[in-house]
Amino acid sequence: MNLAQRLGYAADDRLVIVNADDYGLCHSTNAAIQKLLTDGVVSSATIMMPCGWAREAALWSARHSHLDIGVHFTFTSEWDSMKWGPINRIGPIDTLVTEEGYFPKDVKSFERQADSEQVRAELEAQVRMALRLGVRLTHADNHMGSLYGLQTGRHFLNETLDVCAKYGLPFRLPRNLLMENGQVAPAELAQQARKHAEAADARGVVVLDYLLGLPFRGGQNDTFEMLKSQMIALLSNLHAGVSEIIIHPSLVTDELRAFHDSPLRRGMELDLFRDRDIQETIRREGILPIRWRELQDLQRGAK
Known part of the structure; x- marks a missing residue:
């Protein structure tokens, strides 16, 4: 039984959640994300609670509690000109930071050095801060995939799923792993994904059938038409079940240009799901937009 069936849809229905990552950056x-949320262009967004503008994002979200807002578990700080570090202030954090006191720049460094109990404490701290600011959290996911063990094989999913179970949050974890071209992953990787999904099942944490997105790092010559074509192809080839598509939208301003190496790409992603051709593709393909809140209701026993 796929997740669509558990939610009360047909087995062959194709359901999609569009999530705006890096809220609070x-x-x-x-x-940009607030505009997409209020216009109903995206299903949800997830806040990077350690970032300097997370408070603005959280307070706005608390005032708009009908919208779906999650926590974007953050353990890396990838930009050279803007940095952030742990929220936890009541326990050790030494394995989570560089000598400067920030999160490491890359996932591999984090995986190699992080202590699992310090990770667990920081996960809880990020959830609790969002809740203290009044956010009605509907789900959780992970910035840069730092918790999945993608670089060294050393993952922190047990700690993550424990925290998600404690706070009633479904988590961005695909039961069926796909490659960037949308094809099913090799057998060994696919088996690992299923094993992690079974660990989520054991804790009662609801996870996705599929996770999709455009290649994160595009080329310098990328155009909006190129991104749109890629997104239309992705939508046209959705599998039955629940898929989440992640985007990273932003206004292109001097602020963004000051630290980001691909600001125009973020501006293009802002416009993707506002584009008529993409909206028409969703309608023509019979794709059903849903919200993380439906998954949370299932997890909390409301369905």
Whole structure:
């Protein structure tokens, strides 16, 4: 039984959640994501609670509690000109930070050095801060995939799923792993994904059938038409079940340009799901947009 059936849909229905990642990264990103949320262009967004503009994002979200907002578990700080570090202030954090006190720049460094109990404490701290600011959290996911063990094989999914179970949050974890071209992953990787999904099942944490997105790092010559074509192809080839598509939208401003190496790409992603051709593709393909809140209701026993 796929997740669509568990939610009360037909087995062959194709359901999609569109999530705006990196909410709270900066004011320009906040303004863009808030516009997409209020216009109903995206299903949800997830806040990077350690970032400097997370408070603005959280307070706005608390005032708009009908919208689906999650926590974007953050353990890396990838930009050279803007940095952030742990929220936890009541326990050790030494294995989570560089000598400067920030999160490491890359996932591999984090995987190699992080202590699992310090990770668990920071996961809880990020959830609790969002809740203290009044956010009605509907789900959780992970910035840069730092918790999945993608670089060294050393993952922190047990700690993550424990925290998600404690706070009633479904988690961005695909039961069926796909490659960037949308094809099913090799058998060994696919088996690992299923094993992690079974660990989520054992804790009662609801996870996705599929996770999709455009290649994160595009080329310098990328155009909006190129991205749109890629997204239309992705939508046209959705599998039955629940898929999440992730985007990273932002207004392109001096603020964003000051630290980001691909600001125009983020501006293009802002416009993707507002584009008529993409909206028409969703209608023509019979794709059903849903919200993380439906998954949370299932997890909490409301369905």
